[in-house]
Each structure stands twice: as structure tokens, then as C-alpha cells.
Amino acid sequence: MTGTSITAPADPLISGDDQHLRILTTTDLAGIDISLSDVVATVEGAYRTLHAGRSDNPRKLTVKPPDGHSVSYAMLGRDGSRDVVAIKTSYKHGLDKGRADQHYYTALTLYDDVTGLPVAMMDCARIGSLRTPAVSALLARACAAPGARSALVIGTGTQGRLALPFLLTTLPELDRLMLSGTHPEGIAAVRERLHAHFPDRDVEIVTDLRAAAADADVVVATAGAHTPAAVEADWLRPGALSVLVGHGLAPSTLHRADRVIATSEAQMHITGTDMADADGQLPAVDAEFPSVLAGASAGRRSAQERIFAYNSGLVVTDIALGHRFAQLALAQGLGTEVPLWQ
Incomplete structure (x- = not known):
């Protein structure tokens, strides 16, 4: 079925410095207003860039204990349209239990591949819930x-x-x-x-x-x-x-x-x-x-x-949408600068 493609807004490069890392929490990201069409356009653009051979999306690494009570993933990728490198980690515990007793943590760390500087580390739950x-x-x-x-x-x-x-x-x-x-x-x-x-x-x-x-x-x-x-x-x-x-x-x-x-x-x-x-x-x-x-x-x-x-998540879509959120967060002055490398 055909449909009209939605054009994603251009993302200017954003980065910090070589001593600090901006942390964007669940609360920071929850306050950012983004339209569904913006999300769709951002994700679509990430797929098109990947197909064009300008992005890298290696196979994810997985760790799971024999009894299956937890699962962990690590995903590294590069977005060629934004010149951003990122790594996403995901850990879910309590797969043998009900939803209320499970624990889930996921984080995305972005680096500007033009300046070589970090952009941000963020909770990736909202990114995944939209992507x-x-x-x-x-x-x-x-x-x-x-x-x-x-x-x-x-x-x-x-x-x-x-x-x-x-x-x-x-x-x-x-x-x-x-x-x-x-x-x-x-x-x-x-x-x-x-x-x-x-x-x-x-x-x-x-x-x-x-x-x-x-x-x-x-x-x-x-x-x-x-x-x-x-x-x-x-x-x-x-x-x-x-x-x-x-x-x-x-x-x-x-x-x-x-x-x-x-x-x-x-x-x-x-x-x-x-x-x-x-x-x-x-x-x-x-x-x-x-x-x-x-x-x-x-x-x-x-x-x-x-x-x-x-529908299995590709990290290039997380990178594109995470970068879009980082752009919006920085424009609003959200996040906390941590002197990680001092």
C-alpha cells in the first residue's frame, strides 16, 4: 500500500565538550513535546539512510542465562545522515515473573562523529516506546x-x-x-x-x-x-x-x-x-x-x-530519534552536565 512520505526536520549537529556528559533523565524526556509525524519521519529517514549504505547497524549482542530469567542486549551503530555514533544497552530482569515484578533499564549514549565530542546519555525507554x-x-x-x-x-x-x-x-x-x-x-x-x-x-x-x-x-x-x-x-x-x-x-x-x-x-x-x-x-x-x-x-x-x-528494533532508528530528542532537550536547556572525564 502506498502512502505519503513525511519529511524529517533537519537536525543540526549538537555536542558537548571532552570533560562533561549531558544526562537526560526519564523526567527530562517526558517533558519534550514531539509530534507523531515527526517521529515517523525521523524513523523513516534512518531506514532510508541505512539502505543507502551511509549508516552502520551491526548485529546486536545478546546475553541470556540458562534459566531465562533475564536478557541483555548491546547495540552499536552509526547514523550517516547525522554523523552520530551511539551505543544502546538494554537489560530486562524477571522474565519468569509477572509484569509488576519485572525490571527494565535501557540507555543510549550519543557521540558527534564530526567533532569527536559526546552529545548526551539518555534513558531510552521513551525512544523505544515511540520508535x-x-x-x-x-x-x-x-x-x-x-x-x-x-x-x-x-x-x-x-x-x-x-x-x-x-x-x-x-x-x-x-x-x-x-x-x-x-x-x-x-x-x-x-x-x-x-x-x-x-x-x-x-x-x-x-x-x-x-x-x-x-x-x-x-x-x-x-x-x-x-x-x-x-x-x-x-x-x-x-x-x-x-x-x-x-x-x-x-x-x-x-x-x-x-x-x-x-x-x-x-x-x-x-x-x-x-x-x-x-x-x-x-x-x-x-x-x-x-x-x-x-x-x-x-x-x-x-x-x-x-x-x-x-518488527525488530534497529539501533539506527534509536540513534536518529535519540538525536532528535537531544536536539529538542538542549534547545530547552534540559539535562544535567556530569563531569565524567575530569
Whole structure:
């Protein structure tokens, strides 16, 4: 499906000095106002620069103990349009417990590759909470069937709460919005975020997941690992696009898809092992998303294809959006200078 690209605002280079590091906390970043279209444009620009060969996005490093109670990632990258180098770290503890008992920490450190000076270190939680649904929305714009009008979001956690506003940003013609969730506070948060960005729109809470999936042109699965939700391939209508962010899709949606798109095939083989078949195998990816966005590969070849899209975060998108937030934060005088190297 085609849509209008949004042009990202130009980012002037920003950097500090060789003795101090500016720290941007959760509170600092929470106070920054940024539009959904700005986020989408920034993320799209990062993908296009990567496809053009001007950015570097090496495979992420992963550490996970044998019992699976935690997982850690380290991601290094370079944004060629901003001349920024960065490293992102992510650590989640309590994967064997409920959401309330889990701990999650993620940080992004940016360096100006022109001056060689540090830009900022920041909490990366808000960056990820915006970047990921923006990618899903771009996938929907590029891969949904022509005339798509209905969307189903599975899950009401961090990634589920902005999924619908971002989908409406890239596919404003959607007229039926459905949500499958079990946590009342999460459902309320989804409604609040939707009304904040689109006051005249509401979401339909569904309890029959199979029926809802059959009615959806776009399915975005964002649920946590303990969800009982698992949409099967034969529940999906012809032409449906299913986007996997977290959980909520059964492996059949991948293995029986007519076309498979991934933000990164290498990343899918690291973080998508729960979608493997009985032999532990994942199917080949037909196209990577940066190539689709750039027009070098087809997102969809026919209106009837059932397409599976794997949304795994690429650090170049974190770098681009993190740099955008750092630019806005510095303009507002936010953050704390720490004499780290004195």
C-alpha cells in the first residue's frame, strides 16, 4: 500500500565538550513535546539512510542465562545522515515473573562523529516506546492491502498503547480500530493515548480474537510473553498484514505467509526463535524493510497476499530519534552536565 512520505526536520549537529556528559533523565524526556509525524519521519529517514549504505547497524549482542530469567542486549551503530555514533544497552530482569515484578533499564549514549565530542546519555525507554509503533505504522503503510480499513492491536502494554495513533498517522483511512487486551488499566491507557492524538476516534474492545482477526486488514501483535493470545494463519483474511512486535501471533502466521518482511533478517534469527517450527527453523525473509521503504523491493505483490512482518528494533532508528530528542532537550536547556572525564 502506498502512502505519503513525511519529511524529517533537519537536525543540526549538537555536542558537548571532552570533560562533561549531558544526562537526560526519564523526567527530562517526558517533558519534550514531539509530534507523531515527526517521529515517523525521523524513523523513516534512518531506514532510508541505512539502505543507502551511509549508516552502520551491526548485529546486536545478546546475553541470556540458562534459566531465562533475564536478557541483555548491546547495540552499536552509526547514523550517516547525522554523523552520530551511539551505543544502546538494554537489560530486562524477571522474565519468569509477572509484569509488576519485572525490571527494565535501557540507555543510549550519543557521540558527534564530526567533532569527536559526546552529545548526551539518555534513558531510552521513551525512544523505544515511540520508535517501535512508528515502525509498525510504516510497515502498515508499505505492506497493507490497498483500501485497508480495519486494524487490530493485541496487547495493552508499552508498545500497544501508541500502536493505533501511529497507524492512523500513516493510514488515516482506517475506520475500524479493534483492541484485544485483558488488563483494565492497559485498556484505559490505550483509549487515553488514542483520544489524546485523535479526539474523535475510539477503539472497540474485542473478546473473540478469532473473529476480530478475521475482520482485520492489519494485525499488530504487541502483547507480553505470558499472553494466551495466539492468532493462527487460517484466522486471517486474504490480504491481511500481520506485524509481530512482541507476542500474540502463532508461528503459523509466519510459516504460512505468502510473503515475509523483516526489519532485519539477522535480528529475526536472534529474537524471533519462539516463532521457529518443530525443527527449530525460521523461513527465509523475502525482503528487508529498509529496501522496501527505499522502493528497491516490493512490500506487497498482490492484494490477496497474506504478509507477515517482523518488527525488530534497529539501533539506527534509536540513534536518529535519540538525536532528535537531544536536539529538542538542549534547545530547552534540559539535562544535567556530569563531569565524567575530569
